[in-house]
Amino acid sequence: MNHLPLIIKREYLTKVKNKSFIVMTILSPIIMIALISVVAYLSQLNNDKVRTISILDESGLVESAFQSTEKTKYNILHNMSLSDAKAIVKETSSYGLLHIDKFSNVDDISNHIEFYSEESPSISIISNLENQLEKKLTNIKLEQQGVDVSMINASKVYVDIAQESFEGEKTSKIDSVVKLIFGGAAGYLLFMFIIIYGNMIMRSVIEEKTSRIIEVIISSVKPVQLMLGKIIGTSLAGITQFVIWIILGGVLMTIISLVFGIDMMQSPQQDMLQQAMESPEANSQIQNLINAFYNLPITNLIIAFILFFISGYLLYSSLYAAIGAAVDNETDTQQFLLPIIMPLILAVYIGIFTVIEDPHGTVSTVFSFIPLTSPVVMLMRIPFGVPIWQQLVSLLLLIGTFMFTVWFASKIYRVGILMYGKKPSYKELIKWIKY
Amino acid sequence: MSNLLEVNKVSKNFGDFKALNNVSIAVPKGSIFGLLGPNGAGKTTLIRVINQITMPDNGTVHLDGEALNENHIKDIGYLPEERGLYKSMKVGEQALYLAQLKGLSKAEAKTRLKYWFERLEIGDWWNKKIQELSKGMAQKIQFVVTVLHQPKLLIFDEPFSGFDPINANLIKDEILRLREDGATVIFSTHRMESVEELCDDIALIHQSNKILDGRLIDIKRQYKINTFEVGIRTNNKAVLQKELSEKFEVSKANFKSLEDELKLNIKLNGDAPNDLLNFLTSKGDVSHFVELIPSVNDIFIQTVKNN
Numbered sequence: 001m002n003h004l005p006l007i008i009k010r011e012y013l014t015k016v017k018n019k020s021f022i023v024m025t026i027l028s029p030i031i032m033i034a035l036i037s038v039v040a041y042l043s044q045l046n047n048d049k050v051r052t053i054s055i056l057d058e059s060g061l062v063e064s065a066f067q068s069t070e071k072t073k074y075n076i077l078h079n080m081s082l083s084d085a086k087a088i089v090k091e092t093s094s095y096g097l098l099h100i101d102k103f104s105n106v107d108d109i110s111n112h113i114e115f116y117s118e119e120s121p122s123i124s125i126i127s128n129l130e131n132q133l134e135k136k137l138t139n140i141k142l143e144q145q146g147v148d149v150s151m152i153n154a155s156k157v158y159v160d161i162a163q164e165s166f167e168g169e170k171t172s173k174i175d176s177v178v179k180l181i182f183g184g185a186a187g188y189l190l191f192m193f194i195i196i197y198g199n200m201i202m203r204s205v206i207e208e209k210t211s212r213i214i215e216v217i218i219s220s221v222k223p224v225q226l227m228l229g230k231i232i233g234t235s236l237a238g239i240t241q242f243v244i245w246i247i248l249g250g251v252l253m254t255i256i257s258l259v260f261g262i263d264m265m266q267s268p269q270q271d272m273l274q275q276a277m278e279s280p281e282a283n284s285q286i287q288n289l290i291n292a293f294y295n296l297p298i299t300n301l302i303i304a305f306i307l308f309f310i311s312g313y314l315l316y317s318s319l320y321a322a323i324g325a326a327v328d329n330e331t332d333t334q335q336f337l338l339p340i341i342m343p344l345i346l347a348v349y350i351g352i353f354t355v356i357e358d359p360h361g362t363v364s365t366v367f368s369f370i371p372l373t374s375p376v377v378m379l380m381r382i383p384f385g386v387p388i389w390q391q392l393v394s395l396l397l398l399i400g401t402f403m404f405t406v407w408f409a410s411k412i413y414r415v416g417i418l419m420y421g422k423k424p425s426y427k428e429l430i431k432w433i434k435y
Numbered sequence: 436m437s438n439l440l441e442v443n444k445v446s447k448n449f450g451d452f453k454a455l456n457n458v459s460i461a462v463p464k465g466s467i468f469g470l471l472g473p474n475g476a477g478k479t480t481l482i483r484v485i486n487q488i489t490m491p492d493n494g495t496v497h498l499d500g501e502a503l504n505e506n507h508i509k510d511i512g513y514l515p516e517e518r519g520l521y522k523s524m525k526v527g528e529q530a531l532y533l534a535q536l537k538g539l540s541k542a543e544a545k546t547r548l549k550y551w552f553e554r555l556e557i558g559d560w561w562n563k564k565i566q567e568l569s570k571g572m573a574q575k576i577q578f579v580v581t582v583l584h585q586p587k588l589l590i591f592d593e594p595f596s597g598f599d600p601i602n603a604n605l606i607k608d609e610i611l612r613l614r615e616d617g618a619t620v621i622f623s624t625h626r627m628e629s630v631e632e633l634c635d636d637i638a639l640i641h642q643s644n645k646i647l648d649g650r651l652i653d654i655k656r657q658y659k660i661n662t663f664e665v666g667i668r669t670n671n672k673a674v675l676q677k678e679l680s681e682k683f684e685v686s687k688a689n690f691k692s693l694e695d696e697l698k699l700n701i702k703l704n705g706d707a708p709n710d711l712l713n714f715l716t717s718k719g720d721v722s723h724f725v726e727l728i729p730s731v732n733d734i735f736i737q738t739v740k741n742n
Contacts, residue, residue, distance in 0.1 A: 003536055010532050014524060212519030216577070219486040219513040220536035418488070431450050 003221045011233025025241050029249040051095040056085045058102035065136035106141045179383035186379040187351045197238040198320035205324030214417045223414040231317045304382050312375025315402040322409035325416030347373035351380040359384035369394050371401035439464040439619040445494030454480040456643040469634035470623040476640045509538040512586035516593045520565045527561035537584040551579045570597045590621045627732040658729045661703045664688050666696040666723030
């Protein structure tokens with residue numbers, strides 16, 4: 001008799017009808033969105049603030065370099081002593097005072113520039129000031145030595161290396177960023193999914209043990225069926241939760257940005273991107289971005305995502321189920337969880353640090369074959385173009401391991417669910433397999 | 436009478452530990468079969484083998500003449516000693532789920548559950564969660580779930596634990612009624628008085644071995660010691676006791692009675708009970724004459740100690 005659908009249905013319904021599950025499903029996106037809005041709102045406030053910087057240029061050479069912008073106003077002071085200037089700046093509550101000493105030699109000037117302020121100034125402001133001063137002073141020095149600055153500017157050359165694979169696919173830097181985001185998102189999603197729902201499976205196995213219902217059930221169904229039913233049912237509940245999160249999150253985000261006018265996506269990085277867009281190359285940049293999406297191996301990505309996600313998830317969740325069966329309560333699980341979480345975290349770190357640096361290097365390639373890390377690492381590598389044979393070999397290894405772990409886990413599960421009272425050691429777990 | 440269940444030379448090892456050693460039992464159709472033994476003797480392992488939860492290393496199990504297989508799951512109802520229900524699930528939903536796992540259709544399970552809930556007067560529990568019920572209440576539901584699919588073989592492991600005397604009696608009557616309806620019952624318990632009361636056959640397992648089995652009456656016959664408990668009114672107790680001890684093996688007896696009489700246990704060595712009775716009537720008024728039949732409790736303790 002095949003009871004798998006019945007078990008899946010029960011597991012799914014009890015999970016979905018569970019109060020804390022419902023609360024988590026609804027509350028999580030609300031909290032997330034609320035947090036993001038607050039951060040976005042605050043950084044917007046911060047950005048709107050206008051800073052005034054007073055400048056006392058006793059040399060009279062560089063003050064013309066400072067042009068006020070929207071966010072920074074420069075207040076040029078004239079004909080006063082440094083101490084007077086400081087007093088004024090303090091009174092007018094300017095952000096700070098930039099003092100350029102009275103020298104005529106450019107090198108002397110550059111060595112005697114100081115910034116006075118109430119609190120220590122932000123790095124970006126100082127480096128901004130330094131940039132402007134350097135530019136101006138360099139130009140003055142060049143002129144003093146009889147070099148035509150306009151000629152230098154005119155003869156500047158900009159290089160943008162066009163990238164193309166041997167197959168004729170054009171790529172660009174933006175391509176790499178898009179690939180990174182796709183791969184990273186896929187790998188991270190799998191990681192999160194395993195941690196959240198693996199634990200849920202484990203808890204539900206422990207619950208069956210502690211409520212002592214297990215013996216009644218396995219007198220009707222095979223333990224393997226029960227385990228698979230649990231894994232599949234819980235995963236379906238997980239997918240339901242994820243979909244609700246995405247939809248609810250999207251709707252909330254749209255509402256908030258419409259009602260409160262907060263741009264969630266606003267960030268300093270975007271400002272820079274905007275600035276870049278304003279340059280003559282802007283059009284080609286946008287074009288590049290669109291091209292980058294088209295250049296992704298979309299079909300390959302989707303198929304690989306589904307296959308690696310499912311096998312990787314099943315591999316880990318069967319281990320979680322086995323742990324749940326081996327222990328009596330959740331506090332005893334730590335010892336067994338560590339060896340499962342380690343490879344997962346390793347996979348994410350390799351994905352973040354190595355795949356970005358060199359997606360086809362030895363480390364990334366090797367770890368995209370090792371079954372416990374391969375789902376995450378391979379998913380991160382695929383957007384960069386992985387030969388099909390590598391994907392196939394890795395997937396076959398993964399499926400082989402997954403079948404082995406399900407077999408292994410079901411052995412532990414079968415014995416473990418009827419064992420009460422003591423926490424088993426690894427040695428005993430190995431012994432159980434022979435029972 | 437044919438046997439419903441035949442367990443033939445079953446052995447099971449867990450690592451170095453021998454849980455069952457060449458155990459054979461035969462459970463006659465329509466009987467109540469007591470599976471007895473001290474703690475850790477191997478009863479639960481044997482029951483799990485019959486339920487196909489544990490696979491035996493050696494030996495065979497036949498149900499109704501057929502080697503045990505997956506189709507037999509629906510023919511067996513098992514109430515384990517370690518039992519429980521999903522705490523946060525509603526009673527009705529849960530009972531339906533468990534019944535469906537035993538192969539009943541949802542509609543059929545619902546009809547039967549309604550019937551049983553009415554019968555045990557627990558109809559208004561349908562929408563309650565298990566965690567709202569007391570232990571005894573939950574046990575009732577487990578009992579219903581065990582018998583709902585009308586299995587040929589019912590296995591009860593300590594069925595009365597957790598019940599008050601009224602409910603224990605109710606469950607006992609239900610078990611007897613199920614037997615009348617044709618079910619065969621295996622009954623594992625440490626409460627010897629219920630074995631005495633219910634069981635037709637017993638098997639005693641001790642340290643992984645079966646050390647005794649058969650019809651309870653036959654076993655009692657085998658264990659009886661030809662001793663009679665007698666009470667006799669006489670004017671001279673001491674003389675009579677002396678006379679008796681010359682003819683028979685005599686020891687002091689203890690039983691409650693209304694008279695002040697001579698109370699003795701008398702063992703016959705080859706004599707017929709009537710010889711003793713005739714002798715006694717010639718000496719005084721016999722007020723008490725009972726053959727001492729060993730209780731299951733005595734047989735249990737004696738057999739386990741001797742092994």
